[in-house]
Amino acid sequence: MNAVVKPAPPIEDPRITVPVGTPADLLDANARAFLADLHDRFDARRLALLATRRSRQAAFDAGALPDFRTATRSIRESEWRVAPLPAALRDRRVEITGPVDPKMVINALNSGANCYMADFEDSTSPTWDNLLTGQRALREAIDGTLAFTSPAGKRYALKPEDQRAVLIVRPRGWHLDEKHVRIDGAPMSGALFDAGLFAFHNAHALAAKDRGPYFYIPKLQSMEEAQLWDDVLAHVERTLGLPAGQIRVTVLIETLPAVFEMDEILHALKDRIAGLNCGRWDYIFSYLKTFRRHRDRVLPERAQVTMTQPFLKAYSELLVQTCHRRGAHAMGGMAAQIPIAGDDAANDAAMARVRADKLREVTAGHDGTWVAHPALIPLAKQIFDERMRGPHQHAMTRDDVLVDRDDLIAPSIGTISRGGFDGNVEVCVRYIAAWLDGNGCVPIHHMMEDAATAEIARAQLWQWLHYADDGHAPLHLDDGTAIDEALLDRVLLSLPSKLAGQAIPGAARVPEAIALLEDLTHRDTLEDFLTLPAYARLD
Incomplete structure (x- = not known):
């Protein structure tokens, strides 16, 4: 690893403002200068890509349909593979997700899952206090010092490091601002703030343990948005003195436009990507939003929009085929059920739905899955252990999957x-x-x-x-x-x-x-x- 040279403390930059009372140990002058540099270099591209999203949606509203890009056909049809997986990310059969408060961080890392996705996005309400508490909790967890005592006096502490889940952080998507950090009066990108501040404080400690940093990238809609992430993270590596490719990512395919660019997204990030994930709930939301003006594609009630609906089945199986062709993990989606206390029949029914969903995923070739509650980890792990004897299923190439544009946008019945x-x-x-x-x-x-x-x-x-x-x-x-x-x-x-x-x-x-x-x-x-x-x- 390259030697790290600590820069001299920069002169306070009046362009950068944060709320009064912000803890100096999290956002000192060095950290603020690091974040401002990310903003200066990359925010204009982010805003331009968001404008492209709006133009694309206007075309959908006018009747256009999403499709595979003709200009990138060579990427889809040529043979290439992503960089080899790091050891810590080879086996990801069960991942738990949740917010970044100290109690959750401890419980998730101690849960017995292979990985914990610490979520600054969909599971976290981005109050300034929540964001800073989450950044501090993750830093202390990496240091091994994180502890928490509940109001009732119950104490939570981390297990030994070799018994903890591998940490993967999900920053916010490109569309969200961080209004509390302003540079020349403009709000910073929430994505750049979350990922940048986490890397600034923890990249070297994680790299020394061969644990990343690792990120889950949300809400991408195109290869250009993936390329922006690759450029940002390459710059972070250079600035912090990390080897190229030290930061690894997994991308959530949770927008309808992105499913038509999975090969292109893998290619844009091929030196650092570890896999794609079926972010099913956001994907359903994206289908609704993309086709908001298409009367022939209105979905039935949410309970009927399961992964057996044709458009969702096609999406998940194409993701498996695409990832395994390129040497990347194909991660399954979230089981949102939680245990039902006091009603055995209802709980048994809920667990049966989880069991069926995880069995579908492992049979389809997924290399791992998500749960939202620690109590579901043994169930998900048992199903994957029984049917996935190695660390992954990359050998299951799913050559039988033949999916075209119409399969991916098929209307639903209900x-x-x-x-x-x-x-x-x-x-x-x-x-x-x-x-x-x-x-x-x-x-x-x-x-x-x-x-x-x-x-x-x-x-x-x-x-x-x-x-x-x-x-x-x-x-x-x-x-x-x-x-x-x-x-x-x-x-x-x-x-x-x-x-x-x-x-x-x-x-x-x-x-x-x-x-x-x-x-x-x-x-x-x-x-x-x-x-x-x-x-x-x-x-």
Whole structure:
């Protein structure tokens, strides 16, 4: 490893501002200068790529369909492979995901999973306190000093290092700003802040242990967005004196445009990529958003949009085939179920659904899977241990998979029940209320809901309600009730009394959440992300 030369403390740069009282050990002058350099070098490209996203969506709104790119056919058809996997990422059969508060960090690292994805994105409400607490917790975990004592006096401590999960950090996507760090008055990219600050503090300690740094990259829509990440991380390596390719990434394929560029995304990152992941919940949300104006591709209620739907089956199997051809891991998706205490029959049914989902994944050729709750780790591990005897399944090339454009965008068959409609409203309101209160990961009706699952519910409500635009007849519930604004208003009016007396996160912000959901669903255009208008309300 190259010798590290500590730079002299830079002169305070008046262009860079952070909130008064920000801990100096996390954001001293060196750290701020490092972040400002990332902003200066890369933010203009980020903003240009976001503009390209908007243009692309406008074409979809006008009737265009996503497809494979003709100009990159040679990348898809030629033979090449990604860099060999590091030892720490060869076996990833079970990964746990969750937010970055100290208790979660300890429990996840101690959970028995192979890897822990520490999530600054969909599972974390990005209050300034949450972000700094998360960065500190991860730094202390890497140092081995992290401990936590609950208000009830229960103490949490890390297991020995050789018994901990491998840490992988998910920064926010390119679309999110970090308003608390401003450079020349402009907000910094949340992605650059999260990844940059984590690397600044921890890259050398992790590299010395042969543990990365490792990142999960979210929300990509194109090879150009992947190339931007590669350029950012290469610059981080040079600046911090790390070997080229020391930082490794796994990319979540969780947008519909990205599924048509999986080879290109792997190629753009081929010297540092370890795999692709089926980010199923955000992928469903992206399908809804991409086809928000396509009346022939309206999805049924969320419970019916399972991985057996043709467009999702095609997506997951093409991902396996693509990854294994290139020597990369094909990671399965999230099991959002959580154990149900006090109801054995309901719990058995929930665990049966998890078992069937993980069996589907390992049989299809996935090299690992995700769970949201530590109690699901033994179940997922048992299924993968029984059917994946080696560290991965790269030899399963899935040459039988023949997927074209139409398979990946196939319409779905199903219905919308009153329970499905009401459930979407409740999930949206409860999640938004919790998020505004600083909690980005919320158990609701025995499912671990995060921003991705809430986005499905919110986008479905908008699309169902706006189906009658341009002269179409409205959609109906399976009992014949018209889906219109009057139906939504009735459900919203009844919700406060339904939730009254329940100990739910963010209960005091339920009225604010109702008002925000009402605004978002009545708008003429589907908002790209609910977290964009909600972020303005966070501290």
